[in-house]
Amino acid sequence: MKTAIIGFPRIGENRELKFATEKYFRNELTIDELEDFSKELRKKHWQLIKNSGVEGIPSNDFSFYDTTLDTACLLNVIPKELTELSLSESEKYFALARGYQGEKGDIKARPMKKWFNTNYHYIVPKFEKDTTISVTGDKIFKEYQEAKNLGIDTRPVIVGPFTLLQLSEFAPEVDRGNIVAELTTAYKEIIQRLSDLGAEWLQIDEPSLVKDVTAAELQEFQAIYQELLADAKIKVLLQTYFGDIRDAYETVIKLPFAGIGLDFIEGRKTVELLKQGFPQDKVLFAGVVNGKNIWRNNYQQTVDVLTQINQENLVLTTSCSLLHVPFTTENEDFSNEIKQHFAFAKEKLTELVDLADILAGAEEALKTNQKLFADNRFIENKVVQEKIKALAAEDYVRKPDFEERKELQKDAFDFPILPTTTIGSFPQTREVKLTRAKYKRHEISEEVYDQFIAQQINEWLKWQEEIGLDVLVHGEFERNDMVEYFGQNLSGYLFSKNGWVQSYGTRGVKPPIIWGDVAREKPITVKWSSYAQNQTEKIVKGMLTGPVTILNWSFPREDISLKDSTLQIALAIQEEVLDLEKNGVRVIQIDEAALREKLPLRKTDWYSEYLDWSIPAFRLVHSKVQATTQIHTHMCYSEFTDIIPAIDQMDADVISFEASRSNLAILDELKRQHFKTAVGPGVYDIHSPRIPAVDEIKQTIGKILAKVPLEKVWINPDCGLKTRGIPETTASLTNMTEAVKQIREEL
Ligand code: GLN
């Protein structure tokens, strides 16, 4: 084996899996039909990889929702409240992911968290007192066998026990030692059964090793694997990604793994570690092709690195699973000039094969690649570059300070206590999406399209007034996506047609590509935000995406720093903020949903390599507004407990964040750290179609008020509502405003 990949995009070339799974959700497909469909898809992917010439082909990297959830289900790690319901296996699986509300019961979804430093999200497993770990699932075995029946010998992939323990939640009374012992036994059984089926290799993913690993954790890791690998009749590949394993390297190389997978792209110290020595009896899986970005690999550079480390037992692989890049460039409309610079998942397979050939002496591919990197491909904008250079310390500071603004805003707005609002978007119904698509394809005129959007805005404004929300939104019907919509109005951006990447479950994102220096071409949101504000006496929030999120949800350039790219975007959004203000928009929300995304995985790097520039970049966006313009921000999909001071330094007036799935755990920290910004912790989960009852919301608000002073609290859902249907949205929000009404009366 000379080449391998860690995982492949499971959603399909045209997001087939998403559409099929959603049909199943709508009861338009049975579970058996969905299974059959996915079987065909897996076959297609395995054959595609095989035909590319890549030899190390993974299996069980497929998932209906999430591979961490799959692993929990494989191991019977299922909360008791769920096992008590009489649901089928697949109903249980999807109930963990999405919640269940029906004749068989009412249960919330498990929390979902960001998968390391990516925009992929995993479902958090939970170990309870009653959890009995045992290998009750069979997906990993079935998929291995399925490929084998097709004549393809794959390498099954599984999330490793160490990472699983790191990512899971433990109920208070759980004995961790027990869990570790049971897990080890279960993984041993998995190894045994795979080897019985004839598998040669097993890939165990342990990305948690790239974080700061303490001595105690390392000991746990070592103990688990000593036991696991003792007389294992299969070659175990320990696969790491998203960084280097500097804390664990020495331990890892001494354990009897057959292969070790290291990340050469994000692992800044990987080469240095290897220079300390790498055992000759192991295979090095060198992750040299970037699994996260979409640029072509620079073959010469890669060859130079590989020459440096000079390893005999070498397999070339990707830096992480290809799950994080789109499927293929083949269906894109870019000119060849542009396209030749991109490599999506399918193209990366060819890169691996090319690189292996080059190492074996082939020259052709190397020459073509060298030519590609010879000229400067990025579009420069001197004006922007000068503006960045001219930025001074005061450009990052809003005046007057928070407390003074608070008083001025109290007078200016006179909101009731517990002001209610939403996060921005309302359901993107079929009709909304279809109309936008028709407009994009020039099938309807701008006039007809504008009328449609205006009508949507009017209807929803009226409805928001009726249920008594305090700060309204226009609903974001004109937007496909919170980043692409902005990118389309900024120079320096390129858009793929089909470059979807899985975000969570059946949801995908289509990150735009930063192709040059970024600048605002024209007003972006002013038209619809000011239109909406002109329709009502109530305040309508303007809605923007912040610079850090725009950057983090784009495929970034590799020739300038992330900081410089972000500052360019920040200046563009600053222009937009000031333009909104000028046009009568008095409350402006600047979403930073993905602020945490590129937070270094090692805590020691947080402030020196990320927050030191990303937080100021956010401040740059709003530093020039008037004291009585209220700036909101919004965050979701991740934990914030550990970066609370940084969030306060964003210096927004109000922040709303996702909280309901994590049981409001963050509130204690806000209190402890004297968080100054007013807060709207989400009072219900919007990722699930479940409708929270009035009393349930009242209870949640009660919990919030027990921790946060009344005058600081805003009431809102967890996030935008674009992925929800209209019935559950209106029912949930009606319950939310009703809950607040009752609380106001009771106070
Ligand atoms: N304003 C956006 C919306 O409501 C925020 C989305 C997000 O935070 N992911 O859709």
Ligand code: ZN
């Ligand atoms: Zn959100």
